[in-house]
Amino acid sequence: MNLVLIAARNLLRNKMRTVLTILGASVAILAFVMLRTVLSAWSTAADYSAKDRIATRHKVSFVISMPKNYIDQIRLVPGVKQATYMNWFGGKNPNKPEQFFATLAVDPTTIFDVMDEIVLTPADRQHWLEDKKGAVIGDVLAKTLGLKVGDKFTLQGSIYPGDWEFNIDGIYSAKRKSVDRSTFFFHWSYMNDSLPESRKDQIGWITSRIDDPGKGADISAAIDRIFDEKDVQTATMSERAMNLGFMGMISSLLKALDVISIIILLIMMMILGNTIAMGVRERTREYGVLRAIGFSPRDVGTFIVGEAAFIGLLSGVVGLALSVPIVELGLGRWLEENMGAWFPYFRIDAQTYVMGLGLAIGLALVASVIPARRASRLLVTDALRRVA
Amino acid sequence: MEPSIVELKGITKTFQRGKEPIVVLDGLTLEIPTGSFEALMGPSGSGKSTLLNLIAGLDRPTQGSAVVAGANLVSMSDGELAKFRARHIGFIFQAYNLLPVLTAIENVELPLLLTNLSKTERRERAQTALRVVGLEERMKHYPRQLSGGQEQRVAIARAIVNDPTIIVADEPTGDLDRKAADDILNLLERLNKEFKKTILMVTHDPHAAERAGVTRKLDKGQLQ
Numbered sequence A: 001m002n003l004v005l006i007a008a009r010n011l012l013r014n015k016m017r018t019v020l021t022i023l024g025a026s027v028a029i030l031a032f033v034m035l036r037t038v039l040s041a042w043s044t045a046a047d048y049s050a051k052d053r054i055a056t057r058h059k060v061s062f063v064i065s066m067p068k069n070y071i072d073q074i075r076l077v078p079g080v081k082q083a084t085y086m087n088w089f090g091g092k093n094p095n096k097p098e099q100f101f102a103t104l105a106v107d108p109t110t111i112f113d114v115m116d117e118i119v120l121t122p123a124d125r126q127h128w129l130e131d132k133k134g135a136v137i138g139d140v141l142a143k144t145l146g147l148k149v150g151d152k153f154t155l156q157g158s159i160y161p162g163d164w165e166f167n168i169d170g171i172y173s174a175k176r177k178s179v180d181r182s183t184f185f186f187h188w189s190y191m192n193d194s195l196p197e198s199r200k201d202q203i204g205w206i207t208s209r210i211d212d213p214g215k216g217a218d219i220s221a222a223i224d225r226i227f228d229e230k231d232v233q234t235a236t237m238s239e240r241a242m243n244l245g246f247m248g249m250i251s252s253l254l255k256a257l258d259v260i261s262i263i264i265l266l267i268m269m270m271i272l273g274n275t276i277a278m279g280v281r282e283r284t285r286e287y288g289v290l291r292a293i294g295f296s297p298r299d300v301g302t303f304i305v306g307e308a309a310f311i312g313l314l315s316g317v318v319g320l321a322l323s324v325p326i327v328e329l330g331l332g333r334w335l336e337e338n339m340g341a342w343f344p345y346f347r348i349d350a351q352t353y354v355m356g357l358g359l360a361i362g363l364a365l366v367a368s369v370i371p372a373r374r375a376s377r378l379l380v381t382d383a384l385r386r387v388a
Numbered sequence B: 001m002e003p004s005i006v007e008l009k010g011i012t013k014t015f016q017r018g019k020e021p022i023v024v025l026d027g028l029t030l031e032i033p034t035g036s037f038e039a040l041m042g043p044s045g046s047g048k049s050t051l052l053n054l055i056a057g058l059d060r061p062t063q064g065s066a067v068v069a070g071a072n073l074v075s076m077s078d079g080e081l082a083k084f085r086a087r088h089i090g091f092i093f094q095a096y097n098l099l100p101v102l103t104a105i106e107n108v109e110l111p112l113l114l115t116n117l118s119k120t121e122r123r124e125r126a127q128t129a130l131r132v133v134g135l136e137e138r139m140k141h142y143p144r145q146l147s148g149g150q151e152q153r154v155a156i157a158r159a160i161v162n163d164p165t166i167i168v169a170d171e172p173t174g175d176l177d178r179k180a181a182d183d184i185l186n187l188l189e190r191l192n193k194e195f196k197k198t199i200l201m202v203t204h205d206p207h208a209a210e211r212a213g214v215t216r217k218l219d220k221g222q223l224q
């Protein structure tokens, strides 16, 4: 027997209160884990950006397109190994327009040289190159849409209206988990050829691979200088900056999520603090007895802090135990399948587990500091006079 | 003549109630010889518990000198007082004050956590103390599974387990019926006679006071 055991047993004294507290705190941990995972899913996407890739877009915004011939000039810039261009097509599944996946009109001859994290068999690639109405889609999307190689599929255009029919020529997977496996790639020329004259030969952005990641800034500047005097100027940046730019649109949302997760943690701390303070108040007399027997104020403090650590630990463990099925299997799988472009990989990372458990214990300890100090400073005679 | 184990001289204790100081003990002097069993009586609020607390090193006098078991309590720090209590004092309270989450034997073992005895030694000692109070069979029981008298006997086992120099008991039979009270008094008497423990017992009950060798009366801050 020791003080820690007594602290643990104290938790069983008011089982209902302990259960409700742990439940409340663990729901807070679950919410925290969810928000952290949203944030980390977004930032990993940016962190995994290739270091040897730069992206060029219209100087004003990535939603405005550029003349297609810019690609030829960029390919000539020293340091650029390969460049490819694409347009955001914005196509939908006509049967399920609420499904979200990226549809990109790309240059089939260069896209996979630049996006080398995408894995496609050489046979499928060759087949696709020769089929102007062909499309290559990610394996996750293939599963969602129930498609296999050889099937036909129609996209409903939004930015480019009409029904667009495709042959599924290949299904890609990826070398890294951070890659969106729900993208729909198809021939840029198929789209371009069907457009009215006024909209032809416009591209959304250009992605280039460079031979030296260290020279990214210089090469980007060199590219932008070429178009400085043209009607349409460009902004070239690292792929990471580009991805962060996409996220920039939602950066205030990210900040809000950060604030919300802090608020959730504070609420959790209050729940824990309240339970601890209630327990301490009820047990004042017992602390007086411990002190009379010869235990030090510090022992009494340790005793209370120990009890708090137990509640925190249990809350953290229960919270994480709830998080795994809910976030990884439920929400995560749904997001990966339905919003793969935003959340290609929605899983709780190790850091979040550690943080969740650490914060549950840590904040319980913090919440116990005031009750513990108050209890350890009690005069023994006062504590003993207290009617239970 | 045994040497005194408690020597109080000119003890004054005042409490602050709001702005007014109230004098509870007023220049009191007391000597208790080693090995005696004394009862302390007096009207409610006369300061019996206050006096007991001073002797037990739970509180300090406002004025005066207090030497208990050779230790000068007035000059000791809080930490030293805690050690003094752990080493020399066995407490018995009116309300038993057992920890409800601990079994009888665990409650008895509690004071031994402050010693460096091994786990098995602690268990053995606690078991011996429970045997002395006649509750060895109940050692796995929780306080709520025991009667008031049994709880108080467990509390006595806890008070004697570390072999204290003095046992202080603040109205130990106050919550008990006659029969259970007699059991407790018999036990205290035995601890005094057989185990040579010095016992100081606060009580309201003249029956209880009769068991003690000496009865002192506290009134108006003075011993009569």
Ligand SMILES: Nc1ncnc2c1ncn2[C@@H]1O[C@H](COP(=O)(O)OP(=O)(O)O)[C@@H](O)[C@H]1O
Binding pocket: A381, A382, B015, B016, B017, B024, B042, B043, B044, B045, B046, B047, B048, B049, B050, B051
């Ligand atoms: N910590 C305290 N603060 C203020 N007044 C106290 C304190 N402890 C005791 N008293 C007062 O001192 C007096 C004596 O109390 P106490 O020693 O408990 O009496 P008894 O045990 O004889 O009934 C009472 O008037 C009580 O209100």
Ligand SMILES: [Mg+2]
Binding pocket: B048, B049, B050, B170
């Ligand atoms: Mg009293």
